Amino acid sequence: MSPHSVIRSARRLVVKVGSSSLTGVDGGIDVARLVALSNALARRHLDGTQVVLVSSGAIAAGLHPLELASRPHDLATQQAAASVGQGALLAAYTHAFGLHHITVGQVLLTADDMTRRTHYANARRTLDRLLDLGVLPIVNENDTVATSEIRFGDNDRLAALVAHLIDADALVLLSDVDALYDAPPHRPGARRIPIVRGPQDLAGVEVGGSGSKVGTGGMATKLEAARIATAAGVVTVVTAADRVLSVLAGEDVGTVFLPVGVRGRSRRLWLEHATTARGRLIVDDGAVAALVHRKKSLLPAGITSVEGTFHDGDPVDVCRPDGTPLARGLVNYSSSELPALLGRSTRELARDLGPEYEREVIHRDDLVLL
Numbered sequence: 001m002s003p004h005s006v007i008r009s010a011r012r013l014v015v016k017v018g019s020s021s022l023t024g025v026d027g028g029i030d031v032a033r034l035v036a037l038s039n040a041l042a043r044r045h046l047d048g049t050q051v052v053l054v055s056s057g058a059i060a061a062g063l064h065p066l067e068l069a070s071r072p073h074d075l076a077t078q079q080a081a082a083s084v085g086q087g088a089l090l091a092a093y094t095h096a097f098g099l100h101h102i103t104v105g106q107v108l109l110t111a112d113d114m115t116r117r118t119h120y121a122n123a124r125r126t127l128d129r130l131l132d133l134g135v136l137p138i139v140n141e142n143d144t145v146a147t148s149e150i151r152f153g154d155n156d157r158l159a160a161l162v163a164h165l166i167d168a169d170a171l172v173l174l175s176d177v178d179a180l181y182d183a184p185p186h187r188p189g190a191r192r193i194p195i196v197r198g199p200q201d202l203a204g205v206e207v208g209g210s211g212s213k214v215g216t217g218g219m220a221t222k223l224e225a226a227r228i229a230t231a232a233g234v235v236t237v238v239t240a241a242d243r244v245l246s247v248l249a250g251e252d253v254g255t256v257f258l259p260v261g262v263r264g265r266s267r268r269l270w271l272e273h274a275t276t277a278r279g280r281l282i283v284d285d286g287a288v289a290a291l292v293h294r295k296k297s298l299l300p301a302g303i304t305s306v307e308g309t310f311h312d313g314d315p316v317d318v319c320r321p322d323g324t325p326l327a328r329g330l331v332n333y334s335s336s337e338l339p340a341l342l343g344r345s346t347r348e349l350a351r352d353l354g355p356e357y358e359r360e361v362i363h364r365d366d367l368v369l370l
């Protein structure tokens with residue numbers, strides 16, 4: 001099967017559209033482009049494919065009602081614009097898909113939803129249920145509540161994580177550029193890269209930032225998204241929004257990234273890619289060996305120092321004695337509790353402080369080696 005035909009035959013598909021493909025010259029939402037995209041996705045949905053749309057554009061849609069000339073730089077104004085714009089965006093999609101008698105559902109996610117076990121399971125259940133009910137979910141980052149530390153900021157990575165979360169067959173990233181080029185596309189002589197089989201095909205490729213006033217990540221975040229999705233076994237295509245019909249038909253457009261990993265719904269991939277560590281635990285050589293070679297959980301006895309401020313359940317990096325990160329995991333203690341426990345055995349801690357102190361600092365199931 002050709003890599004593009006995977007898109008044609010996919011039964012579960014995540015399609016992400018960037019702000020730059022939904023906005024007109026004035027920076028506001030271009031309804032004609034939104035409707036054209038919705039028509040293409042509606043056709044596919046009505047053919048029986050489960051489609052999830054990850055749509056940017058909330059901030060762009062909020063510019064005009066708030067009389068802002070361009071995308072604001074400060075987080076509070078971005079959040080205010082997203083608050084106004086997300087409603088308008090969903091209203092436009094509800095209308096556009098409604099013309100095809102398709103019901104849409106809004107799903108707003110934060111980075112925390114990608115890491116905490118209960119949130120992750122909850123997000124997955126909701127998306128599965130929406131799809132079972134024949135709804136077309138429309139996902140965006142929950143911009144109005146995300147703080148700068150826990151923000152995704154771009155929807156490319158979010159789309160890759162959603163593709164992994166729902167075990168999609170393919171991920172399509174729609175932008176204002178028709179493919180990945182070996183240099184920023186406005187550069188004379190820049191050439192389209194039709195297929196990426198692995199990291200070796202990206203050697204020497206030069207990526208720049210966003211070419212539009214409203215987009216955020218440029219090509220770099222799309223490559224990162226492709227890396228996450230393909231590591232989870234999901235075929236990924238980058239192309240322009242106006243090629244959506246061609247890409248869904250399996251035509252050779254854009255850049256296709258072949259899977260390098262196996263399919264599966266492992267939460268650990270999320271841990272690695274979706275989280276920002278809130279602190280660092282420096283461990284001794286014995287703990288390094290236990291984590292790397294014996295696949296053990298991290299216990300207080302092997303930790304030599306604690307850095308940062310974090311709560312029970314937060315992501316932290318586990319670092320070697322020289323400070324280089326070794327693993328990322330969800331910690332079972334806060335940064336105020338941990339220092340008193342360092343270097344002590346769990347048996348001793350349970351005896352002196354109570355049975356709840358027998359728990360590991362990071363359980364193996366909540367740990368991924370970097």
Ligand SMILES: Nc1ncnc2c1ncn2[C@@H]1O[C@H](COP(=O)(O)OP(=O)(O)O)[C@@H](O)[C@H]1O
Nearest residue numbers: 018019020175181208210211215216217218219
């Ligand atoms: N090597 C490259 N190949 C293709 N596009 C590139 C490259 N380097 C930078 N870009 C820019 O990335 C832009 C797409 O990113 P962005 O504006 O963030 O889109 P979106 O809003 O769709 O996420 C393109 O318009 C292009 O100018």
Ligand SMILES: N[C@@H](CCC(=O)OP(=O)(O)O)C(=O)O
Nearest residue numbers: 018019056057058059216217
């Ligand atoms: N959540 C933001 C998306 C951020 C953004 O601009 O992303 P993108 O256009 O995909 O680079 C919004 O809806 O405005």
